[in-house]
Amino acid sequence: DIQMTQSPSSLSASVGDRVTITCRASQSISRYLNWYQQKAGKAPELLIYAAASLQSGVPSRFSGGGFGTDFTLTISSLQPEDFATYYCQQTYSTPPYTFGQGTRLEIK
């Protein structure tokens, strides 16, 4: 199975900050990498698919990058509604489609 290592596991930042979360796959996964945002008590929501494509309706301050084994999620200027937990997920080849352990983004 492909293992996904996400870092950091938690992050404190202020409104207006630029933050980057990284995700590393245990083998090459091409562009089969997605990012989800989950707010407390809510279902996950898709932010970025195919490593760098912004889901419709998601603000342009979110961006994704990477290919192969190393990927990033960047929020260019944090807004109050962005404080949440973020997960990367690989969907390469056949299942299991594994997630990173999550990054909890908190207000400093």
Added chain:
Amino acid sequence: QVQLVESGGGLVKPGGSLRLSCAASGFTFRDYYMSWFRQAPGKGLEWLSYTSNSGNTIYYADSVKGRFTISRDNAKNSMFLQMNSLTAEDTAVYYCARVVVTMISRWFDPWGQGTLVTVSS
């Protein structure tokens, strides 16, 4: 709009069974692969199972293989998860999600609101 609604969660005793449902609306259900996930209290997301649009191709996570069965009824725009031999480790919020597949990737969107399954005596 595209919507998924899970139901069927609840309290069940260890060793018991439960059947979850996922009702789809706002899209042509028979054209899409579908999947189940879960999230134990305070933990991360776990992929559980995946069915092709016809139901002919199915995958399971090792943690539920042999105990859980995924199925779908395209005529009723619904997907199901039959869960048997439940243990406390199966306590979680269970989510269904639509799978979008393209030539360069695949992703899960949208997700339902989730249904809570609690396994306890």
